[in-house]
Amino acid sequence: xxxxxxxxxxxxxxxxxxxxxxxxxxxxxxxxxxxxxxxxxxxxxxxxxxxxxxxxxxxxxxxxxxxxxxxxxxxxxxxxxxxxxxxxxxxxxxxxxxxxxxxxxxxxxxxxxxxxxxxxxxxxxxxxxxxxxxxxxxxxxxxxxxxxxxxxxxxxxxxxxxxxxxxxxxxxxxxxxxxxxxxxxxxxxxxxxxxxxxxxxxxxxxxxxxxxxxxxxxxxxxxxxxxxxxxxxxxxxxxxxxxxxxxxxxx
Amino acid sequence: xxxxxxxxxxxxxxxxxxxxxxxxxxxxxxxxxxxxxxxxxxxxxxxxxxxxxxxxxxxxxxxxxxxxxxxxxxxxxxxxxxxxxxxxxxxxxxxxxxxxxxxxxxxxxxxxxx
Numbered sequence: 162x163x164x165x166x167x168x169x170x171x172x173x174x175x176x177x178x179x180x181x182x183x184x185x186x187x188x189x190x191x192x193x194x195x196x197x198x199x200x201x202x203x204x205x206x207x208x209x210x211x212x213x214x215x216x217x218x219x220x221x222x223x224x225x226x227x228x229x230x231x232x233x234x235x236x237x238x239x240x241x242x243x244x245x246x247x248x249x250x251x252x253x254x255x256x257x258x259x260x261x262x263x264x265x266x267x268x269x270x271x272x273x274x275x276x277x278x279x280x281x282x283x284x285x286x287x288x289x290x291x292x293x294x295x296x297x298x299x300x301x302x303x304x305x306x307x308x309x310x311x312x313x314x315x316x317x318x319x320x321x322x323x324x325x326x327x328x329x330x331x332x333x334x335x336x337x338x339x340x341x342x343x344x345x346x347x348x349x350x351x352x353x354x355x356x357x358x359x360x361x362x363x364x365x366x367x368x369x370x371x372x373x374x375x376x377x378x379x380x381x382x383x384x385x386x387x388x389x390x391x392x393x394x395x396x397x398x399x400x401x402x403x404x405x406x407x408x409x410x411x412x
Numbered sequence: 413x414x415x416x417x418x419x420x421x422x423x424x425x426x427x428x429x430x431x432x433x434x435x436x437x438x439x440x441x442x443x444x445x446x447x448x449x450x451x452x453x454x455x456x457x458x459x460x461x462x463x464x465x466x467x468x469x470x471x472x473x474x475x476x477x478x479x480x481x482x483x484x485x486x487x488x489x490x491x492x493x494x495x496x497x498x499x500x501x502x503x504x505x506x507x508x509x510x511x512x513x514x515x516x517x518x519x520x521x522x523x524x525x526x
Contacts, residue, residue: 193437195458195469202472299468306461 163285165341166186167222168241169348170282171231172338172384174214175242177289178232179393180263182209182400183250192253199299203260206292213285233404237394244383247393252319254307254314258321261300265361266332266354267293273349282347301365319371330379333358439488440466442473444480454482460485 191197215228218295226234229263245263249254274286307314333355342348366373382388403410437459443452455474460466466485475483495501505510 193459195460195473198476199469199472202476295471301466302465306465 164221165338166279166345166347167184167218167343168338170214170218170221171239172243174211174218174228174242175240176246176263176267177207177214178211178328179240179242179396180246180260181205181211182396183246183248184256187256196253198349200256203296203298203299206289206296210285210287210289213288217281217285229404232380233401234391237389237397238386239411240383240393240397242383242390242393243253243328244326244380244390245331247383247390247396248325248328249392251324252317254317255321257300257303257307258318258325259302259367260296262325262329262362264293264297264300265358265365267363268297269354269357270349270351273354277348278346304365304371305369308366308371309393314371318369322366322371325376326374327376327378327380331381331384334379334381335383437461439514440470440485440520441491442466442470443484443486444470444474445482445484446480452482455479457488463487 181204184200184207187197187200188204189197192199211232212228214229219226219228219231244336245259248259250259268290271286271290275283275290277283288384304318308318309315333351335350336351339351343350363373381392383390383393438461440460440463441457442455444455445452451498458466458469460469463485467483470483470485470497474480
């Protein structure tokens with residue numbers, strides 16, 4: 162295992178990078194103009210956070226790589242994002258459900274991360290949290306609105322939840338990297354954040370008239386980098402093709 | 413995304429908007445206060461399902477570059493507007509009453525914008 166702090170920062174940055182890119186895929190094709198702009202704002206927030214996390218990761222690594230090098234010059238097996246964020250957009254409801262599940266986790270995690278003993282990490286968490294608080298407000302309302310909406314929207318949201326819920330468990334898995342971060346007082350225990358997550362999730366699903374799947378089965382392997390889903394490679398091919406084809410190209 | 417000055421209301425807006433299609437969200441007019449002390453100004457309109465989401469949409473559509481500290485939204489159908497045909501009787505009588513403008517006073521610079 163490489164330096165756990167580097168691993169940890171890549172996890173944070175890769176989550177926001179991959180989700181940010183996924184959300185940006187809606188640009189220009191969202192169902193209404195207002196949602197199109199809102200989604201683009203969310204994507205930009207996430208990519209802005211990525212810059213902070215991955216630049217910090219590059220600094221910690223000390224090999225001269227910056228955020229761009231990490232984002233565009235690594236291949237699938239080096240990515241450390243959770244599987245949830247690399248899942249395809251599907252329909253608008255599925256994108257909103259994915260975003261909502263991530264936002265609830267993200268807000269809880271960043272809140273805890275503000276107390277990090279690592280000053281820069283605490284500062285990035287604090288800055289990101291303002292953006293993420295708004296993301297969650299928005300997705301929470303949308304999940305409730307569509308879940309408790311028409312028969313069509315309800316069914317689509319339930320389908321989205323059934324599809325994405327198996328990716329929730331990975332957010333709370335604790336492994337060697339987490340152990341090292343907890344011991345150093347840098348990051349919280351992910352497993353300890355599950356109860357708060359469930360409380361928010363249950364309350365929102367109740368209001369949205371949606372039913373949480375009974376099985377707690379969880380797909381894993383994204384955060385550790387052991388086994389990403391087939392979707393990430395396709396996404397990276399699109400995201401990275403310019404830098405792969407014309408290395409060091411600039412504007 | 414018209415600016416307050418461009419007068420999106422001057423000619424056509426008094427005409428009825430017509431019944432929205434069932435699948436279409438209502439139209440909302442958005443007013444934003446740029447900084448404390450100034451009043452809210454009309455910045456444009458957008459569609460949203462309810463007031464709460466209209467404010468969120470306004471936040472995303474109209475305050476991306478730090479334009480505002482406060483947002484008002486009003487359903488467009490709730491706005492009563494004067495009719496362009498009545499322009500003459502409504503506004504022209506004041507044209508020749510210059511004494512209604514406080515232009516005969518010197519205002520000290522310290523007062524600032526009024």
